[in-house]
Amino acid sequence: MHPILFHIAGMPIYAHGFFLLLGMLVGLLMLVLEARRRRWPKEELVPIALAAFVGGMIGARLSILFFLGRSTAPVVLNMYTLFDPRVGPGSIMGGLIGAYIGGYIASRIIGKAGCACDAFAPAIALGTAVGRLGDYLAAEDGLGKASTLPWAVPAPGVDYLVHPTPLYDAGFNLIWFGVLMLLRDHPAMQNGNLLKLGLAGYAVFRFLVEFVRNNPVVALGLTGPQLACLLLLGALAIYYGRHLRAARPAAA
Secondary structure, rough: OOOOEEOOOOOOEEHHHHHHHHHHHHHHHHHHHHHHHHHOOOOHHHHHHHHHHHHHHHHHHHHHHHHOOOOHHHHOOHHHHOOOOOOOOOOHHHHHHHHHHHHHHHHHHHHOOOOOOHHHHHHHHHHHHHHHHHHHHHOOHOOOOEEOOOOEOOOOOOOEOOOOHHHHHHOOOOHHHHHHHOOOOHHHHHHOHHHHHHHHHHHHHHHHHHHHHOOEEEOOOOHHHHHHHHHHHHHHHHHHHHHHHHHHHHOO
């Protein structure tokens, strides 16, 4: 593994923080390109993009509380840990969720016509794929649980091979990015449906891959990310259930 990528004037640049920030910037660039393709005016694009970046940085920090528990509050509130290689800016997953929330709030404040949601779908997938490379190089959480599969990798501090779970995540998100790009103009994938599909697909993948990760169990034998995925999938199921019930009388 390579937790330190390089040095600048003697200061180490850590893989986790570097790729988290790079993932945020790549996601933001993808959002800008998609917004321009959708012909958003600059008066809408600039505040939404800036709010997405700020929301992403806040979300990356606050998500540590959810994923690792309230005991991490001193870490989250201590801004010096932004430069601690064991913590860094925070979670790429929380960062991209925060970026969407920030962009959504900004779009509502400026009164953007139509839903801005779908432009975020491919950006979130691509940004996550990039960010996970830093998790792998930093051997975050010891990578994954023990494995005898042909692609298992060594991890620091253990004498056995483990699942390269960040690479699983990066690979899935790269493929998922391609799928979302192919579907982005489909009539059924408008008005927020592309984003909902993107989030649902990743939630299913993340729930399953958590079984070979090393995140601590929070409740019901499940980790924090697994509980978050179940909440997200449940919310989407309720949303579409209500949508279908409302559509039936209209069709009749």
